[in-house]
Amino acid sequence: GAGVSQSPSNKVTEKGKDVELRCDPISGHTALYWYRQRLGQGLEFLIYFQGNSAPDKSGLPSDRFSAERTGESVSTLTIQRTQQEDSAVYLCASSPTSSGNTIYFGEGSWLTVV
Amino acid sequence: AQSVTQLGSHVSVSEGALVLLRCNYSSSVPPYLFWYVQYPNQGLQLLLKYTTGATLVKGINGFEAEFKKSETSFHLTKPSAHMSDAAEYFCAVRVNYGGSQGNLIFGKGTKLSVKP
Numbered sequence: 001g002a003g004v005s006q007s008p009s010n011k012v013t014e015k016g017k018d019v020e021l022r023c024d025p026i027s028g029h030t031a032l033y034w035y036r037q038r039l040g041q042g043l044e045f046l047i048y049f050q051g052n053s054a055p056d057k058s059g060l061p062s063d064r065f066s067a068e069r070t071g072e073s074v075s076t077l078t079i080q081r082t083q084q085e086d087s088a089v090y091l092c093a094s095s096p097t098s099s100g101n102t103i104y105f106g107e108g109s110w111l112t113v114v
Numbered sequence: 115a116q117s118v119t120q121l122g123s124h125v126s127v128s129e130g131a132l133v134l135l136r137c138n139y140s141s142s143v144p145p146y147l148f149w150y151v152q153y154p155n156q157g158l159q160l161l162l163k164y165t166t167g168a169t170l171v172k173g174i175n176g177f178e179a180e181f182k183k184s185e186t187s188f189h190l191t192k193p194s195a196h197m198s199d200a201a202e203y204f205c206a207v208r209v210n211y212g213g214s215q216g217n218l219i220f221g222k223g224t225k226l227s228v229k230p
Contacts, residue, residue, distance in 0.1 A: 033217050042222040043158075043204065056209075056217060091157060093218075103208075103218055105150075105158040 002026075004106035006092050012112045013082055021077045021109045025094030032075050033093040033103065034067055043091065049075060082113045116141045116207045120221035128229045133192040135224045137179075137205030140186065146208035147188040148218065149179055153201045161203070164188065175199070200228045 005024040013019050025032050034046040045059040049069045060066070064082075069075040079086055089108040095101050121136040139145055146165050150158040162173025169181040175198075179190045188205060202225045209216030 035220075043218075043220040045217050045219065048217045093158075102148075102160050102163060104160070107157040 004092055004094050004104055006090075006106040006109050008109055009107065010110045010112075012114060015084060015113055016081055018078065018080045019082055019111060021079075021090050021092075021111070023075045023077070023092030023094075023106060025073070025075070025092070026104055028072075028096065029094035029104075030072050030097050031095045031103075032069055033095075034075070034077050035091040035093065036061075036088045037091060037108070038088045046077070046090075079111075082111075084113050087111055087113045116145065116209055116219055118205050118207050118219055118221040120203075120205050120224050122224055123222065124225045124227065126227040126229060127195045129197055130194050133177075133190070133195045133199065133226065135190040135203050135205075135226065137188045137190065137221060138186050139188060139205075139207045141207055147179075147181060148206040148208070149173065149177070149188075149190050150204045150206060150220075151175075151201050152204065152223075158204065161190070195226075195228045197228050197230065200226055202226070 007022045032049040035043045037043050047057040047067050052069045052071050064080045067077045089110050091105055091108045093103045093105045095103040117140045119138045148163045149161040151161050152158050161177050162171045164171045164181045172178045177192045179188050181188050202223045204223045205221040206218040
């Protein structure tokens with residue numbers, strides 16, 4: 001597609017349920033990133049993929065959070081046993097290989113845990 | 115380690131006035147610097163970036179930023195604010211893994227309000 005695509009755009013889930021958030025990067029982009037943005041706050045880095053390996057997953061807040069990527073394509077962020085503090089916008093981004101290149105963001109998945 | 119500090123969580127200007135949003139960075143290697151804008155309920159859109167070369171960088175919507183190594187700054191400016199500029203602005207530095215690409219580290223953001 002033309003841009004980074006994320007689904008669902010909105011998700012309301014009950015506390016304790018698992019959720020999966022999906023990201024389709026721009027075709028040909030080798031790098032993929034997940035960020036979290038809580039209401040009124042800045043962006044927290046979660047994890048970075050280069051291809052299907054994750055050189056940096058230092059931002060994952062707990063072992064309830066995991067992510068995987070298939071080749072240089074789709075990525076899924078999974079949150080197990082959701083808590084109310086997980087409520088946030090989860091932003092996915094992708095970029096080509098070179099470090100000088102722009103990172104392009106999707107519209108985000110708004111997660112509300114009730 | 116690299117980091118970004120944005121001075122002022124809220125900035126308010128009158129329409130037609132100068133916009134100045136401040137960003138200072140910390141980096142032990144030559145930084146790649148970015149400004150993103152986020153309009154309400156939307157994702158992030160790149161305004162401009164500095165990688166190498168000319169230190170004055172022009173972006174979309176009339177914004178520009180100047181990389182000043184001596185001041186470790188990358189302030190964003192626009193000569194004349196427009197109502198449509200009201201948004202949140204994020205400064206970011208690209209993590210450098212010894213020359214390999216990395217993720218962006220963002221400042222906490224500055225919310226710009228434009229008064230008529």
